[in-house]
Every structure is written in C-alpha cells, then in structure tokens.
Amino acid sequence: xxxxxxxxxxxxxxxxxxxxxxxxxxxxxxxxxxxxxxxxxxxxxxxxxxxxxxxxxxxxxxxxxxxxxxxxxxxxxxxxxxxxxxxxxxxxxxxxxxxxxxxxxxxxxxxxxxxxxxxxxxxxxxxxxxxxxxxxxxxxxxxxxxxxxxxxxxxxxxxxxxxxxxxxxxxxxxxxxxxxxxxxxxxxxxxxxxxxxxxxxxxxxxxxxxxxxxxxxxxxxxxxxxxxxxxxxxxxxxxxxxxxxxxxxxxxxxxxxxxxxxxxxxxxxxxxxxxxxxxxxxxxxxxxxxxxxxxxxxxxxxxxxxxxxxxxxxxxxxxxxxxxxxxxxxxxxxxxxxxxxxxxxxxxxxxxx
Numbered sequence: 396x397x398x399x400x401x402x403x404x405x406x407x408x409x410x411x412x413x414x415x416x417x418x419x420x421x422x423x424x425x426x427x428x429x430x431x432x433x434x435x436x437x438x439x440x441x442x443x444x445x446x447x448x449x450x451x452x453x454x455x456x457x458x459x460x461x462x463x464x465x466x467x468x469x470x471x472x473x474x475x476x477x478x479x480x481x482x483x484x485x486x487x488x489x490x491x492x493x494x495x496x497x498x499x500x501x502x503x504x505x506x507x508x509x510x511x512x513x514x515x516x517x518x519x520x521x522x523x524x525x526x527x528x529x530x531x532x533x534x535x536x537x538x539x540x541x542x543x544x545x546x547x548x549x550x551x552x553x554x555x556x557x558x559x560x561x562x563x564x565x566x567x568x569x570x571x572x573x574x575x576x577x578x579x580x581x582x583x584x585x586x587x588x589x590x591x592x593x594x595x596x597x598x599x600x601x602x603x604x605x606x607x608x609x610x611x612x613x614x615x616x617x618x619x620x621x622x623x624x625x626x627x628x629x630x631x632x633x634x635x636x637x638x639x640x641x642x643x644x645x646x647x648x649x650x651x652x653x654x655x656x657x658x659x660x661x662x663x664x665x666x667x668x669x670x671x672x673x674x675x676x677x678x679x680x681x682x683x684x685x686x687x688x689x690x691x692x693x694x695x696x697x698x699x700x701x702x703x704x705x706x707x708x709x710x711x712x713x714x715x716x717x718x719x720x721x722x723x724x725x726x727x728x729x730x731x732x733x734x735x736x737x738x739x740x741x742x743x744x745x746x747x748x
Contacts, residue, residue: 483516483600483611486671487633492649493620495641496676499711500734501617502529506722507738509564513612516555518594519569520629521619527568531718532556534568542572544593545628546579551597560723565611577624586624587664590616591632622656630660635671640692642678642685642704647692670699672741678704703737705730 488501498521505515519526519534520541527534533556534540543549544567551567558564580586594600599610616629630636636657640646654670661668673696679685693700705711708730714721721731 483606483614484635485594485600485614485616485633486635486637487616487618487629488637488639489618489626489629489653490638490640490646490649491620491622491626491653492641492646495646496639496674496705497620498525498529498617499715500637500639500674500676500705501615502526502720503711503722503731503734504738504741505564505613505615506530506558506561506720507735508613508742509558509561510722510735511738511742512563513742514563514599514610516565516567516597516599516611516614518551518567518590518614518616520573520590520616520625521569522571522574523619524569524571525715526617527566528718529715529720530558530564530566531560532558532566532568534570536570536572538568538570540568540570540573541590542570542576545573545576545589548589548593551593552599555597560719573625580624587627587631590628591665594632622653627660627664630657630668631665633665634667635669637672637674638670639674639676640688642675642688644684644688647688673700674737675700675704678706680706701737701740703733703740705733705737708733 488497490497501517505517509515517526517530518541524534539549539554541554544551544554554567555565556568558566580589583589594614597611599606600614601610616633618626618629638650638653640650657668657670673692675689675692678689689704706729708721708728710725710728711721711730714724717724721728722734725731
C-alpha cells in the first residue's frame with residue numbers, strides 16, 4: 396500500500412472513503428425517556444388532574460381556548476361583586492428556590508385580584524424589597540416596614556401604604572433593615588409567631604364582626620428565598636400556602652424539602668396551614684422539558700395545580716423597572732392575561748387542603 400493510500404485510509408474518526416474525505420461518526424440515537432419515569436425528586440402519588448372535568452367545563456364556555464400547556468382552558472366566570480367581605484385569606488408565597496417567580500407572582504396576582512374588586516394587602520417579607528418596588532411604594536432605609544412590625548411591634552395599620560396604581564391594594568414594604576431581623580429575634584420568646592400576631596392585630600383583618608366591611612379579602616406574604624426565621628413566620632401566619640414552580644427540573648429538587656418543612660410547621664406550630672395552590676411559572680411551550688415538568692407536577696399534586704400556567708414574557712420582566720406590575724404596564728400581554736386568569740381561578744376555586 397502506498398503512502399498516499401495510507402493517509403487516505405486513516406482519519407480523525409478512524410476510517411475514510413476512497414476519496415480520502417473523513418466520514419462522519421455513526422449516529423447515536425438516544426432513546427426517549429419512558430413515560431413511567433418520574434422527574435420528581437420525591438415519591439409520586441396516584442393523584443391526577445381531572446382533564447375530563449376541564450374539557451367538560453370548556454364545553455359550556457362560549458369558545459374553547461387552548462392554554463400554553465396545550466390543555467383546554469376552563470371557563471372561569473368573574474368572581475361575583477363583593478357585597479360582603481369574608482374573613483381574609485392569608486396566603487404565604489413560598490419556595491426556598493430563588494428565581495422561580497415568587498415576587499412576580501405575588502404582585503401580579505394581588506394586582507389582578509384588586510382589578511377584580513377584591514381588597515388586598517401585600518406584605519413584603521424579603522429584605523431585597525422587590526415587591527415594594529413593583530408596587531411603587533417607598534422602601535428606602537428608615538421607612539416604616541415589616542422590620543418595625545417584627546422587631547419593634549409597630550402596628551401594621553401605621554405601616555401600610557396604598558398602591559398608587561390600583562384601588563384596594565395596600566403594601567407593607569420591606570427595607571434592607573429586615574436582613575438583620577433574624578439575628579435580633581433569636582432571643583425573643585415565640586419569635587415564630589410575631590408576624591401572625593401583627594397581621595391579626597390589623598383592624599382590617601378578621602371576621603365581619605371584628606373588621607367591618609372594609610376588611611381585606613386577601614393578605615399575600617412575599618417570602619425570601621430561604622427557609623429561615625422570616626419564612627417560618629410566614630408559614631405560621633398563613634392559612635394557605637402558594638408555591639410557584641419554574642418549569643425546569645432544578646426548581647423541583649428543593650420541593651421535597653419545602654414540603655417536609657410544611658409538615659413540621661403543620662404538626663407543631665400551625666395546624667391550619669394548607670398547600671392550596673401550585674402555580675407553574677416561566678413556562679416555555681417550545682420545549683418538551685417544560686411540558687414534562689408541568690405534567691409531572693400535575694400528576695403528583697392533582698388539582699392543587701392551577702390550570703393556568705404563566706408563560707415566559709419580556710413584559711413581565713420589564714414592568715418592575717417602571718415601578719409597575721404587568722397588569723398595569725401592559726394589560727394585553729400574554730403574561731398579564733395569564734396572571735389575570737390565574738387570579739380568577741384562585742378566587743373561584745377557594746381554599747383547597
């Protein structure tokens with residue numbers, strides 16, 4: 396064999412054709428994951444989403460709309476006009492994983508409920524103060540905030556600020572001082588119950604006999620991305636818990652630990668706490684990963700998961716830079732419409748244990 400033929404027969408891949416051009420390596424086909432395989436990092440239960448009920452509901456609607464997850468959107472009527480306000484629903488927005496949309500979901504769901512005629516209080520419990528920024532309230536150092544309520548016992552009614560963009564929406568801002576609250580509360584007796592005590596001392600929180608017709612319908616607590624004392628206060632204060640889950644695998648890994656914490660809180664500190672709502676956020680309909688994660692979450696948690704998923708939207712990310720929620724910044728955007736549908740679903744379905 397000549398030197399030229401030896402050079403033509405050996406390539407970086409091993410073997411070449413007669414012309415000496417290297418051949419591509421054999422194609423490797425990766426088998427698709429089995430439908431029985433679970434992406435959840437904890438045990439799956441037998442609960443399943445009632446798809447048939449969703450389809451039946453849409454049959455009664457004027458038209459069938461396909462949602463971002465490919466499922467028919469149920470027909471959700473607007474909540475009836477508020478003639479009487481019941482006891483406020485205290486909802487803790489919690490997930491120790493950062494970047495899953497806790498603050499974004501808190502402010503936009505609260506704004507949508509306010510647009511539906513509900514009276515809403517947003518309590519910013521994150522030292523970053525992002526919820527305060529999105530709702531355009533002052534939260535510089537020295538402004539009365541959740542720190543003063545937790546550490547000094549200042550009444551929330553003296554701290555609450557009205558949202559300038561929406562009637563019926565009030566905010567308890569957070570300042571950077573809140574970052575030191577956990578250390579200052581270490582030696583305080585019953586420190587895990589201070590937020591609950593402060594919330595129920597507000598004159599607009601309570602039953603009809605206690606608070607009158609001006610009382611709040613919802614109190615949303617925006618938690619920090621951790622499972623520290625601030626989040627523990629929120630879990631003890633709340634009667635419900637809403638968990639936003641990003642449609643990616645990493646967002647699921649810490650969910651088991653979060654649910655274990657909820658079980659401990661329910662067993663020892665707050666037996667009323669219920670995981671009432673799970674909201675899938677940052678849903679990208681172009682990827683099979685997002686669809687797979689959403690399906691796994693629905694199979695595990697059943698009808699606790701809202702049928703409305705929040706898609707990725709540039710408008711949702713832009714709105715806080717203008718001191719607004721997306722509900723007022725661009726009401727016709729896909730993100731705003733999805734949050735509006737999620738708020739209607741929350742208002743219509745009520746508390747789920």
